[in-house]
Amino acid sequence: MCGIAGKLVDGLGARVEPGLVHRMTAALEHRGPDAQGVWTDGGIGLGSRRLAVIDLSDRAAQPMANEDGAIRLVFNGEIYNFRELRVELEARGHRFRSDSDTETIIHLYEDEGAGCVRRLDGMFAFALWDARTRSLLLARDRLGQKPLFYWHDGHSLVFGSEPKALLQDDTVPAEPDLEAIHHYLTYGYVPSPWSAFRNMRKLAPAHYLVARAGQVEITRYWSLSYGSKREESEATLIEELDHLLGQAVERRLMADVPVGALLSGGLDSSAVVALMRRATNGPIRTFSIGFDEPAYDERRFARSVATEFGTEHHELTVRPDAATLLPQLVYHYNEPFADSSALPAWCLSEMASRQVTVALSGDGGDESFLGYDRYAASILAAKLDRVPRPLRRLAARGAGWLVSGSARSTTTRLRRFVSALATDPVRRYGRWLSVTLDEQKQELYTRDFARQSRGMGGAGDQGDNSSLRLLEQRWAESDATSDVEKLAHTDIVMYLPDDLLVKMDIASMAHSLEVRSPLLDHHVVEFAARLPVSMKLRGRTS
Template sequence: MCGITGTSWTSRDKNISPDVLQRMTSVLAHRGPDDSGGFHSDIPGKSILFSAENSFADFQPHSDVGAALGHRRLSIIDLGTGHQPLTNEDGTIWIVFNGEIYNYQELRKELIQQGHQFKTESDTEVIVHLYEEQGTACVERLRGMFALAIWDERRQRLFMARDRLGQKPLFYRQEADRLSFASELKSLLQIPGADRTVDPHAIDLFLAYQYVPHPWSILKGYHKLPPAHRAVYENGQLQIERYWTPPYQHPEINSQFPFQSVDQWSAALRETLTESVRIRMRSDVPLGAFLSGGIDSTIIAGLMQSMSDRPVHTFSIGFPVKQFDERSYAREAAKMLGTDHHEYVVDPAALEMLPRLSWHYDEPFADSSAIPTMYLSQVTRQEVTVSLSGDGGDELFAGYDRYRAVALSQWFDRLPAFARKMMTASIWQKLPASVEQKSFRRRVKRFLAGLSVPPERRYLKWVGIFDTERRHEMYAPGFREQLADFDADQFLLDAYQLCPDRDFVTRTTATDVQTYLPCDILTKVDIASMAHSLECRSPFLDHHVAELAAAMPLKYKMHKGRGKQILTDTFSDLLPESIQTRKKMGFGVPLNHWFRNELKPLLFDVLLDQRALDRQIFDPQAVEQLISEHLNLQWDHSARLWSLLVLELWFQTFLDPVSIPDHFPDPVLI
C-alpha cells in the first residue's frame, strides 16, 4: 500500500519543481514508510531519488507540457525491486500506483506471451504493460483495490483511475494549465499558493452525511475522483467517465448469474468469496485479520484459517461500556476457529488523539468509529503488515437494521391515505420516550417522522445526523444565505437512480454501496490503516463478490426481517451459534456517556470557544441549546455534537496555526 501524488501541466509557468514534489510526497510518508521516489519530465533521466543531500535549488523548467509523479511505498509484494515511479522498457510510460492487484500473476503470464519483458515481480509493472496493450481500458481487467496515475509521454497525457468500490482514495485539483492529484488532500496543499477556501456546500453535505461525499471536497476547487471512474487530462482538458456499475438489474434478465434456487446461489457465494480470500492472502509480509465477533469478520477469519497451516493472527478492540463492547463474541469466534487472538480496550483518554485524527482525515469526518479503527490499526500493525476485514458485507447482503425499517415502510406506502395521515400525525412525536436514541419508543417516533416524506428522502432522514430543517435552524443567517437553494439530499437521490428497477430495499442497499460504503466505511478504514502503515484488504469488496451480491434476489439476503441470511446459512460451519443469532451491535463509540462525563469540558472548550463563534457558521444559541439538552438528559445529541466538534477541530488543524502531535496515546492491552 502506498501514497501517490503528482501534477501535469500544459504551461511552463505551472511546472512544479522537484523540491515541491518532494514536499508533496513526504507528507504522505505514513502511507509508505519503506521507500520513496519521484519522476519529473524536466529532469535528465527523469527518475528522482529524494534525499537530504539531493537538492534541486538550481532547477529551471523548460517544457511547456510535462508531468511530475511522487510515490511513497509500503512494501508488500516484490520487496526488493518494486520501486516506484516505475516505467516501461523505453521510458515512455510512467506509473505511480496505490493498492493491490490480486490477479496480477495471471495477467503477467498473458502479457509475457504477448512479448512484454518484466524487470520486477510487482503488480505495478503489470499495469504498465497492460496499459501499453489496452490503453485506458486496462482498468477493466484489474481485480483489486487501486488508485493510479500514468504519464503517457508519447501522447502527453495523464491517465488516472480508481477501483470499482472506492477502496483507495484519489483527490485532484484542476486549475488553468495544470492538474494535480494525490492520495490525500494535504499533499495538494503543499503546492505553493494552494487555495484553502472552504466550500459552504461541503459543510452542508458533511452535516447531512457525516462525511464530504465525492466528487466534492471540503475546499473549493478540489475534488475526489468517484469510485469506478477513470480520467484523462490531455491538452489542458479533463475527461472523466465511469467504467463499471454494479449489475443491480433484475435477476431474471441477468444472464451472468442464471441461478434458480437458493442452493445454487449459496454454492456460488461460497466459491466466489473463498477465492476472494485466497487471492488476498498473497503477500511477502505477515498477514492477519480484524475480528469483531460479527458475522462478516468471522467468516473472513474462518476462511483464512481454513487455508492456513498455522494460527492466523486476529485482532479486536472494545470499550469499558458493555453495550459497545463486542470482545466476548470475538473471543468466542477466535476460540472456535483456532486463531491467535489479540484484544484491546479503549477508554475516554483516546480522545487525546483528536488533533491527530483531524490531520489524517484531511476533511471533517464524523463517524466516531474512526477512533477504535485507528487504534485497531495501530495494535494490528505491531504484529502484521496486512490485515483482512469484513467490510462490505452489510451493504451487499442487507445486514443493517435500517433495511428492516425500509421494508416496513413499503407496507405503509400501500395503506389508504387516511391511514397514512393518521400514522404521520404530529401527536405521536409528543409522546414521552427515553432519551436514548436506540430505545424502542425513540426508534418508533423516528420511524413515524420519516413516513411523511418520499421514500428516498425518508431514508436520509433516518440515517442522517442533521436533517435539512435542523441544519438550517443551526446555521447563522449569513451562512444560510451562501447555500441558496443547494440541496444536499441530491447526492443520495442520484445514487438511487442508478438502480431504478428493483425492490426498494435492494435499491437502498445499492445506494449504500455507492455512497455510504466508499465515503464513510472505506474512507475510515483507509485513513486509519494507512496512518499506521497497515494494508487492509476486504474480500467482500472483490468485484466478483459484489456483482454476485448485486444480482442476488432480496429474498435470499433478507428472511423474516433478518439480513445476511444467506451468509449465515452458507458459512454456518464457521460461525458460533451465538454469533449467528446475535443482534447487530456496530462498531460504535459511547459518546453519549463520554460527553456527559469525562468529555463534558471538551464541548465548552471547543464548540463555544471564540475561534469557533467567529467563523459565523452556526448560531451560538443553537449550539448552546444542543449542549444543554444533551447534558440535561432531554435528548441524546451525541452524534450531532460530535459532528460539530470534528468540524471545528478540522478548522483548527488546517486553517488555524496549530502543532500536530506525533503519536497516539497507547490503548490498554488486555
C-alpha cells in the first residue's frame, strides 16, 4: 500500500523538477512511512511513498522499472492473484527480481498493454510510464477501493492519491468547483468524477486513462451485470458463495506483516472473522469501537463473535471529546465530507494501527446483498405505486406534519419514506439519500451560485439540477430490471466508492493501516448481482 504522485508535461524541452515530485510525495507520507521513491526523466516524473506489506526488501521499492528501464510504475494497493499471474508470466519467459505484486503488473503490461488491468484481481490505483510510446497509463480498481485524482490542462497532467499532493504544483489551482459543492450539499460527499477543486477530477472506478501527446483518453474496462439470474437451488448457491467468500478472505490474509480485523459485530464483519478463523489456527486480533449511548453501541455483539472464534479482542469507547480530532480529519479528507461515521472510523483505525499493519473489514456486503433498509423500502414503495398518484401526493404533503426525531427514529424514517411516494423511483431514491433537500437549497442558493454550480435556481425554479441528472445517469447505466437492484447498483457505483470507501481509505491510511475488504472481491460482487432478489431480500430480512 502506498501513496503515489507524479506529473507529465508535453513538448520539446519539457522538464519535471525532482523537487516538485519530492514535495508531492512528502504530502502523502502518512500513506507510506516506510520509504520514498522519486524518478524523473525530462517531462515525466513519478513518486511513491511506500507502506511495506508484501516483500519488505528494497527489491520491491518504487518507482519500479522493467529490465531496460522503458517502463516505470508507481502502484498503490494489493493484487491478490499476482502469484498465479507470475507463474503464467514466468512460463512466457519473464524473469522476476522481487517477490512483489508491483513487478507482476509491469510484466503483464509488457505482454498485454493497458488491457492488463482486466486481469488484475485486487484493489489498486497505479501510474505506468511507457517510454516506447511516450504515454502515461493511470488505472483504478473495479470498485474504487483505492483513490486517484488527476488534473489536465492540455499541456500538463498532474496526478496523485490525494488532492494535497496535486496542490503542491503551483499550476494546479486551489479553487473550489461549485458544481462539486452542489453535489456535496445533495449527497454529503463529492461523487466521481468531480473533486472539490476546479478542473481536478477523480478517475472513476473500473476506468483507465491514457495520456499521450497532450491528449487524454478514458476507457471503462469493467461493469457489473445483473442479467442471467442463477437458477440453481438455494443450497447449491450457498455452497458456492461460501467457497467464494472463503477464497476472498484467504487471499486477503496474504502479507509479510501482522493482519487483524475490524469487527463491528454486524453480520458482514462477523462473517469475515469466522472465515479468518477457518483459514488459520494462528492468533487473530480484532478491533471494535463503541459509544456510551446504548442505542449506538454494538460492542456486545462484537464481544460475542470474538469469544466464539477465540480472537484477541480490543475495544475503544468514542466519547464527545473526540470532536477535538476534527481539524485533523479536515486536513486528511481533502474535500467536504459529511459522513458522521468518519470520526469513529478514524478512532478505530488509530487503535488498530498500533498492533497491525493490515486489517480486514466487512465493507461492501450491504450493497451486494441488499442489507440497507432502503432496499426493503424500495420494494414497498413499488407496491404503493399502484395507488393513484393524487392520493400519494396527498400522503407526501401530510408527511410534513410528522415530527422528526433523531436520524434513526421511526418518525424520521417514516417521514422521509412517505414524502417521496409521489415521485418516480430515481427521484425517490435521491430524496431518501439527500442530506439537503431541494426546498432547502432554494433558500440557501443565490441565483448566481445556482447558475455556476448547475444546481437548481431559487424561488421554485428547478433549473439545471446536475445532481438529479447524475443520479439518472447512474441509474440508467444498470442492466437490472428491478428498481431495487437499480438502486443497489447506484449505491455500488456512487455511495460505496465516493462515501464509504473514501471514509475508510482516508481514516486508515492517515494511520498507515491497510484495510482489505473480502466482500468487495469482484467475484463475490458479480455472484451476488446474479442472485434472484428473492434470495437476497425477504421482507425486511436480507
